[in-house]
Amino acid sequence: MSETENSAATDAKALEPKTIAMIGLGVMGGPIARHLAHAGHSLVLYNRTPARIERWQAANPDIAVAVAGNAAEAAEQADVVITCVGNDDDLAEVVLGPQGVFSTLHEGGLFIDHTTVSARIARQIAVEARDKHVLCVDAPMTGAQAGAEKGTLTLMCGGRANAVEAAKPVMSAYARRIVHIGKAGTGQATKMVNQIALAGITASLAEAFRLAQAEHLDLEKVYEAISGGAAQSWQMDNRWHTMAEDRYDFGFAIDWMRKDLGLALDEGRGLGLSFPTTALLDQLFADVQAMGGGRQDTSAILRRLPKRGLR
Structure with a gap:
C-alpha cells in the first residue's frame, strides 16, 4: 500500500462512527452531544441530574441514545469519553472516583475533557490516563453557548500529539478551531489566559458604554x-x-467567570505572579453576584457602575 493510500485508510478509520459517552449535559455539553449524534456517532449519556437528560431527550426526540446510571457504566460501553462538568471536584469524581470513567474505559480508549478546571488536575488525570494506556486531552473551550449551539467552538488542547490527533475527528463535529497548545495542562493554562483577557475587555466595554450613556x-x-x-x-x-x-x-454567567478567574489567580500565585487588575475585576464581578446577578451574563458588570448623570 502506498503512503497516500495508507494515509487515506487511516483518515477513513478516524472518521468511522464511534460510541461516545457524553458526561455532562449543561449549556455546553448538551449542544455538543447533539452535534456528535448528527455526525453519525452513537451516544451514551450520563448526567448526575437525570432531569437534564430527560430535557435533552425531549428537545432531541429524533436522536436515539443509551442512558447510563453512572460515569463508569457510560465509559464501559464507549470508544471515546467526553466530560463537560462543573469544577475540579466534579471532574475528579466522574473520572477518578470509584464509579469514574477510568475504572472501566478500555485500554486504547480516548478521553477528552472540556471542563474549565485547574492545570493541576488536568496533569493529574493525564498521568492516570498514561498508566491505564488511555489517550487523554484537556480541551477547554471558548465561543460561549452560541458557539456550542452552532458548532463553532474554539478548543485549546493539552496532551500528547497522538491523543490530540485521535481527538480531532471527533471534536471537529462541534469545533471550528482546534489548537494543540502543548503537553497536558497547557490547554487549561491557555483558557486562563483567555479568561483574564476576556474579563478585562468586558469590564472596559461596560465603562465605555456607561460614559456614552x-x-x-x-x-x-x-x-x-x-x-x-x-x-x-x-x-x-x-x-x-x-x-x-x-x-x-443569557450567555456566560458571572458565577462561571469568577470560578475561572479564581483558577487564573491561583495559577499565577503558584508561579510567583501578581495580577492586580484581574483581582480587581474578580471583586467587581463579586459585587454583581451580591446584587443577585451570579447567573447573569458577564456584561452585567455594567450594573456595578453608578448611573449618576443618566436620564
Missing part, C-alpha cells in the same frame, strides 16, 4: 462609529445592544 449619546451611532476600528471586539459586537436593553439573562 452619561453623555446622552445615540448608542446606535456610537456603536457604528467605534465598532469598525481598533476598539472593536467580539464583546462589543455581541453585548453592546443587549446592554442597551439592560438584558443579561
